[in-house]
Amino acid sequence: MMRRRFWLPITLGLSAYLVLPLPGLSAPLDERIDRQRAKVERKRQTEGVLTQTIAAQNEKIRGLQGEVRGLQRRQQRLQATLDEKRTELLDVRDRLERARRRLAELREELAVAEDALAARLVEAYKTDEPDVLTVVLNADGFGDLLERVEFLDRISDQDQRIVGRVRTAKARAQRQAEQLLTLERRAEDAAQTILARRNEIAAVRKRVVRRRTNLQEARDRRQATLARVRSSRRRAQEDLRALEAEQARVEAALRRAAQERTSASPPVPGNPPAAPIRRGSGRLIWPINGPLTSPFGPRWGRQHAGIDISAPEDTPIRAADSGRVVIAGWMGGYGNYTCIQHTGSLSTCYAHQSRLGTSQGASVRQGQVMGYVGNTGNSFGAHLHFEVRVNGSPVDPFGYL
Known part of the structure; x- marks a missing residue:
């Protein structure tokens, strides 16, 4: 009996470790860019000292x-x-x-x-x-x-x-x-x-x-x-340039979508059933129901550009609002990544999906399933990294949920 009591908390801890996403390993693009810039700067300072x-x-x-x-x-x-x-x-x-x-x-x-x-x-x-x-x-x-x-x-x-x-x-x-x-x-x-x-x-x-x-x-x-x-700094700079280019592609796609915004298309049939819609006090609905594992804002000296929500793999993800899909595909550390343009300035993005439920250029309505929780890209543990962007820059999603 004592042995069972001893192993029970360890088993639960390991289960949580395997199920929940590890902080920092599913870093969003902005955070990775900041981290890479800090890394390049540290190496440059080390070069100066040497x-x-x-x-x-x-x-x-x-x-x-x-x-x-x-x-x-x-x-x-x-x-x-x-x-x-x-x-x-x-x-x-x-x-x-x-x-x-x-x-x-x-x-x-x-x-x-x-x-x-x-x-x-x-x-x-x-x-x-x-x-x-x-x-x-x-x-x-x-x-x-x-x-x-x-x-x-x-x-x-x-x-x-x-x-x-x-x-x-x-x-x-x-x-x-x-x-x-x-x-x-x-x-x-x-x-x-x-x-x-x-x-x-x-x-x-x-x-x-x-x-x-x-x-x-x-x-x-x-x-x-x-x-x-120097060699490491050059490689870090190349990685930084690649991340910045990736960020630029995201922001450019969102800006283009804002300029070319059209009305929402009819619902996409055939999606699996999703959890009940969860509303807050803001304009957007919650994309999934699950525990928050990492909030928006400073984290270990860096900016976390979204929120992390834990859920089992292949949990359906709902569109936080109606809009047009401007990015749908693989995006480096984000893994399978989707961005939906809602207004001329407002957009939401969904990272680490196991598979996409929509395609670029498609229109979705609020609450429609547009993807599935996964563990792709720089991620360990199934979860959804959810971002809200204004004019392409990430903001705190809690101001909109």
Whole structure:
């Protein structure tokens, strides 16, 4: 029992969903035109926003491109300076290496000279070589004495000069090596500083390039979106033009009918029986008897150009007033569509019929069956979309029913 109570409202809701027309899916022509215009305008606004965004991104990309070029030039200049410093460093290192080799050679020469001098002194001591007095006493005359003393002095001076020159050259080589070592350190420090600056600029340039790439990718995505929006907007404009042309055909037909209005023709025989005529306080009768599912006027931000009346499919539709049929046939989203001209300015229209009960040019009288409720065109669920038009423009039917 509880399960039956549970499913009963759901079943009734589904039945109503299947029987009643869905609001907005059976939109009349005027409403569809307004909706399509709003759609085109939204897409045009989206195009404008995308175009401005893409232009701003292009400007940023150009700025980043200029920044990348500037950083690249700075990097190239630093690289050239770094190459020069590295060349100088290699030259200093080469000179330092030569100085070090020369110093090593001088050290060896000094060691040899000092060893030779020491050896000579040791030899003189061992052989008990004569000193100056011994040389004088043993000299054979003054000339011989001079030669002996000069010879001893020459030996001593020569040894001392050799040792002195070697020591002087060694000191010079040592100073040169120290100077070159200082230059090497300075050159290496300069090269490292320039290398660090170059690497820093390269890192900045890499970040800027990454920003530019990301911006380009975002720009490209927006351009693709813009192309899709433009294509969609063009299609929407084509649909709008088709709807406007359809509307123009309806209004033109009604205007022509107003100009060519003739008297009503005799009743059309053979129509199935219809529901009793329902009258209100106005001139027109209700075309069918059924619940009102959507009134005339604003609906979800748009204009609903008629009223929707629910009824089972193939329910006979009565002419709201006598007049001449000016439109009878398929009309886009209206499906099977009939418009009857009643006076020079007043007409009524009936949409979504399952089949027509009259033809264009025929005359009908008020209450005569002129069609049947259906579900054709942009409609889900059998119902009648009923319009009242004055000079071709829709007005609220309740002012006339």
